[in-house]
Amino acid sequence: GDQSWTCFLSADNFKGPIAYYIPETWSKIGKLFNYPFLYGRGLDARPGIMGGGAMEINTVPCFEATDAQGRVYSRIPKLQFPVDAQGRAYLVQDVAYYSKAALYDAVKSWRDGGPACSGRFNENGCFKPKLNTRTTRYSQAGKRIAGVERFFDTRIFEGNVWGLQWFTNDRSETGVFPRYFKDEGEERVVAAEAEVPAETNLLVQNFKLAKQGAPYTSPTVGAWANPGPKLGPFNVKLADGSVVTYSWYRFIDQPSFQQYRWSEEKKAKLQAFVEKLHASWSIDRDYMPPPTRGRLVALDPALLVTPPKGLEVGYVPIVTGQAAQ
Structure with a gap:
């Protein structure tokens, strides 16, 4: 299928898409476990069935x-x-629950040569349950x-x-x-x-505080190094005291894509479309409707990084490490 389930954030200082599932993710499950009947049954091809919400506390120490x-x-x-x-x-x-009419149809039309899509969710494709x-x-x-x-x-x-x-x-x-x-x-x-x-x-009695976790590090070989980043690494200190290391990758060169044997033509088409999206969709305007009450929280400003000159469109920051200081 061609459905790329995408996560949009709406914060006080950042709005827009931040991540998505590559459609092949779902068929990959079938290949890994030799379950061919899964092909065409994943979220790349089928609609998501939304149930009720829940607040799961899960395991609580006592x-x-x-x-x-x-x-x-x-x-x-x-x-x-x-x-x-x-x-x-x-x-x-x-x-709110959204159908393809909310955003998918307009983005697909834009990708296929139609008019540019603003990214704003179309309310005609929205269902608000009681x-x-x-x-x-x-x-x-x-x-x-x-x-x-x-x-x-x-x-x-x-x-x-x-x-x-x-x-x-x-x-x-x-x-x-x-x-x-x-x-x-x-x-x-x-x-x-x-x-x-x-x-x-x-x-x-006192409950023990969480211990400092081990540093997160990424491999320096394989998909992380080939084709590899365009620029980096860079470091930034977050409000929680940890230091994040990241590098700038061309969108199609980021590690997650390297597991798939896409043709050069397919990669070039996606890269070109992402460059149009980067040039058109800013982080300071609404995509989802604003909240009807209250105010949006702001992300740690250190998480918002500025692309180096020449990498403003078509490149993304990929985190390769995080460690406490």
């Missing part, structure tokens, strides 16, 4: 301890949500956590916004997920801090 009576108590790290004066946390808004919700289920150590909904619950707020509504209580701060629990039969229920016996030592 301490467990038993009191003198044999009851088990537990504690998790503090998990805090931004809430307003009414205890509301707005988490998902402006949900959100609904239900109370979330929680578990810990194989036991159902009961009673969390007495502290907060999911809500659909005015304007089709999904979020959490906190209720007034004396066991947990507004905007803070309950941290202490105790066993009651086959369930685990929320406990107030004052209910946790001192003998469990849960009140004085």
Whole structure:
């Protein structure tokens, strides 16, 4: 297929596409695992089927301890949500599903010699669903956590916004997920801090902070070196204290393309089209509609790099390393 699923960002200081799946990605899965029936069934050829949204906390560390009576108590790290004066946390808004009419058709026409495409999503290809919700289920150590909904619950707020509504209580701060629990039969229920016996030592336990990770490095051979970068490497220090190393590659020469045996004609056509796109699509205008409420967050300015002279169109910065300092 020819579908290139593309990620667009809309931040205060950057707007536009940042990455996409090369269509061959999906058929490559079939080749790697010898599953020929996958050909034509991947997202290069089929539409994406969008289900419901979710907020997955996944694995949460916890301490467990038993009191003198044999009851088990537990504690998790503090998990805090931004809430307003009414205890509301707005988490998902402006949900929209897009068809090919939103952008794909116009981009394809432009690629095939038609009029230039602005990149702005066509609202005629947009579907805005009416959100609904239900109370979330929680578990810990194989036991159902009961009673969390007495502290907060999911809500659909005015304007089709999904979020959490906190209720007034004396066991947990507004905007803070309950941290202490105790066993009651086959369930685990929320406990107030004052209910946790001192003998469990849960009140004085500290969760370890994340350790500094190993540096990320890329190979210096293979697809990273052949055809290789046009210019670099360069270094930039991010707000988190890490240093990122990157080089400028001609778009079609970047490492991800080198796994495919494209013809020179096919590579030249894609390179020429990307150069038109770079020349026409700036990072300071809307592609997706702006948010209906709130304001956009800004990216770390150090992430926004300026192309060297002569590499303004048709070249991309590819990260080859990142290390803490």
